[in-house]
Amino acid sequence: MKLKETSVNIPLIEEVNELNGFTVEEIGDNHLFTSWDTPMREDAFKLDDETKIELIGKHFTDIMQILGLDLEDDSLKGTPNRVAKMYVQEIFSGLNPANMPKVALFDNKYKYNEMLVEKDITLYSNCEHHFVPIVGRAHVAYLSSGKVIGLSKINRIVQHFSKRPQVQERLTVQIANHLKEILDTDSVAVIIDAKHMCVSSRGVEDSTSSTVTASYSGRFKEDATKSEFLKHVYHA
């Protein structure tokens, strides 16, 4: 297996395996993960989207045929191409950095130095271990360093990172890191509360539990700031 560089100081995949002694199956079955960056190949964007759709369509045809489905049936005939288009253009379009939302920054003219909270952002992602949906909400806040972004851009950034095969912890951190970078502030908070279809519709078949992950940095590490944020999110 190839060594993978990561942007933060966490163990490389081989070290994770060696340190913890988990097998690849155990990592996936338990929704563990090995890097804060989405593990990508170096040649990830050598193929254009059209070619990717064609190839995925062919392979999805194979999957359906192996399952015993009759692709001569008019209802199933268009499925491989439809799935391929959905993967490349919609639910996994966030893998391509070219699709990152363009964000215009505005000067914080009115010196609004209070917390800005965007809550209940609808979130649809997919589990990278099972390729089934993760559905939930994201709550995001920041304290301006002098720059602000349009509110809808926060939703778009959440959507962008959600449109990847994901683990919830990584999704939370990727959204937080990107906001910190573009807003030029350390004071960012992200909470994600989501249900995983791989937990509710299969495996342990628990349909009531949800998973909450959070990332607090800068002033959100201070109790007063954090509790103000939580009050906005949960008691407003």
Ligand SMILES: [Zn+2]
């Ligand atoms: Zn899963």
